[in-house]
Amino acid sequence: MTSPTRLESLRHAVPSDVERSPSGFGIDAVEPALAFSPDDRNEVAALLRAADEAGVVVVPQGGRTALSLGRPLQRYDVALETRGLQRIVEYVPDDLTLTVEAGIHLEALQQTLREHGQYLPIDPPPDDHVSIGGLLATARSGAWRGHLPAARDLLLGAVVASPTGQLESSGGRVVKNVTGYDMHRMHTGALGAFGVIVEASFKVAPLPPVTRTLAARADTIAEAGALAMRLWNASLAARAISILAPETAERIGLEASPTVLIELAGLEVSVDRSTQIIREANPRADEPAGTPWERLRRLHGDRVAAVVRFGVPSSDVIGAIEAARGAGCIAWGHIASGAVIGHAPSLDAASVQRLRAHATERGGFLQLESGSRGLRAAVDPFGPGEVDLVRSLKARFDARGTLNRGRWMEGV
Ligand SMILES: Cc1cc2nc3c(=O)[nH]c(=O)nc-3n(C[C@H](O)[C@H](O)[C@H](O)COP(=O)(O)OP(=O)(O)OC[C@H]3O[C@@H](n4cnc5c(N)ncnc54)[C@H](O)[C@@H]3O)c2cc1C
Known part of the structure; x- marks a missing residue:
């Protein structure tokens, strides 16, 4: 008290x-x-x-x-x-640069950019009310990861309020940055453990003129994996190539088959050429009805369920999908980033540990992205990681544990 x-x-x-x-x-x-x-x-x-x-x-x-x-x-x-930190501080469409206050919602920012034919090329989140500060602090990603840069790579600079009451700037507002350490990158994925981001500057991108989604069906998950790998190596104009187990496909409104879901984005000629390559590789590929990507994102962002994310080499994506299914999850994977998501109404600590062991034995990792308070207390959601390094950063930037105490790692 x-x-x-x-x-x-x-x-x-x-x-x-x-x-x-x-x-x-x-x-x-x-x-x-x-x-x-x-x-x-x-x-x-x-x-x-x-x-x-x-x-x-x-x-x-x-x-x-x-x-x-x-x-x-x-x-x-x-x-x-x-x-209250909602302002667009500076937007120079000709330079493709944007500086905003950290409380602005991603959707409001995208709306402004759309008016100029541009966007922040960040996977749309499952919720509309995601703030830029939260986006950077959580650094989560979805199907576009590996095809497009991560948020931290689009970040040119930031202003951060430190626990001692200083406003510290790093990087800049333009693409050609000033020199110095990229301190702003330290705050991405740190869950607000070192400071409060109050302003962020980004490199934005032109909106792709054409986008198209194709669903290619296979007879087995292994076949879907081989197809996804082949398409990934075909240099398509793709923004996402994801493998869905049959029950996952069904859950997002598709036919209940092992499926490769592909999102193409680019010039019409590139998207048409990529469509042709996909249809040559899989004559059953078609444009699905409904909103499969949105439904997949909502599943990933489910805050009531238990959600785990593996990071494994692309060649192990199918193995991780099968491991997650074995633990009672519905599962899917993104071939370019090696991210595999498992979603279940609930999981116990032993199952999460077993799935983590599966990932680490293959040189990967596993994070618990959502789960009950009890589960998050019993299993470290982020795994061992670089705990000594993170502790020393915490001692340097938030010595008294004023911010988000204990959230990231023990003692951080
Ligand atoms: C599949 C998937 C893909 C996603 N992809 C994206 C994506 O591409 N883009 C995206 O925006 N979101 C994405 N999300 C959502 C993302 O995981 C978070 O839910 C969201 O970014 C959090 O934003 P928020 O404003 O709600 O943060 P909050 O829930 O309010 O806060 C989350 C954490 O960030 C800290 N925090 C919040 N604001 C600040 C700040 N200003 N400075 C320091 N720390 C702060 C909090 O203390 C807390 O630890 C994705 C989620 C999923 C499941």
């Missing part, structure tokens, strides 16, 4: 109208004592400094779509909502 006096100092750090009711900011059924929604980055920095001095724990949050990612929090005193 945090003493009211210590918390009171946070109230003095910012104008009273940025305080919110803490109800509605619960995480894993724990409500914070205080909640704030600052309007600008200086208020974020002031709140962090006050929290750091008071020794209380702050959880930054944007769209709140991934707050149960990682280990259960060790403590949760203050919710810091980034919704």
Whole structure:
């Protein structure tokens, strides 16, 4: 229990109208004592400094779509909502560069870019309300990974509020960056363990003129794997090549067969040529009805189910799909990134450990992307990783454990 006096100092750090009711900011059924929604980055920095001095724990949050990612929090005193940081700071369409505040939602940003025939080439998330700060802090990816750059590769620079109340910039707003360490990259995938991202600059891309989805059916999952590998090596204008087990295909509205789902994107001539190559390789390939990608993303983003993600060499994708099915999951895999997703209503710790062993024996890893609080406490969601390095970074950038304490790794 945090003493009211210590918390009171946070109230003095910012104008009273940025305080919110803490109800509605619960995480894993724990409500914070205080909640704030600052309007600008200086208020974020002031709140962090006050929290750091008071020794209380702050959880930054944007769209709140991934707050149960990682280990259960060790403590949760203050919710810091980034919704007030919504501005597009600078957009230069001719340079394909964009700088935004971190609370802006990806969909709002994409809408602005679309008006100029451009987009941030990041796999659409399962939820519309994903903030740019949350996107960078979670660094999750879907079917486009391996075909298009990851978010961290599109990030040109960032401004981060540190627990000591400093606003630290790294990188720049243009493609030709200033020199110095790419500190902004350290914050991608760090789940907000080292600072609060308040501004981010990206390289954007022209929208592809044509997109097309094809579903190619095979008789067995192994055949689907061989077909996916062949198509991946054929240099298609592809943005995604995914292998679906039959029950997964059925779950997203397709025929219940082992399936390779391909998304093409590019100039019409390239997409047509790629379509021809796919049909030569698999005469049964057709354009499916419905919204299979959207349904696949929603399955991956299911926050009620247990969801695991393997990272394995592309040649082991089929083996990982079979291992996940053996544990009772419906499963699918993305050939270019070697990511295999297993989804089940629930999993026990022993099953997750067995699947992790399967991945590590093949030089890969396994992350628990969603699961009950009990499961996330029993199994480290991220696995062993570089825990010593991460601990030393935490000691350097958030020595008092003010941010997201315990979420990423033990003691981080
Ligand atoms: C298959 C799949 C693919 C996905 N692909 C994408 C994708 O391409 N693009 C995408 O945007 N999302 C993607 N997502 C969603 C993604 O995993 C997260 O759900 C989402 O990005 C979190 O955003 P949020 O604003 O809801 O963050 P929140 O749920 O509010 O926060 C998530 C974490 O980030 C921290 N955090 C939030 N804001 C900040 C900040 N400003 N600074 C520091 N830390 C912060 C929080 O403390 C917390 O630890 C994908 C999800 C799945 C399942």
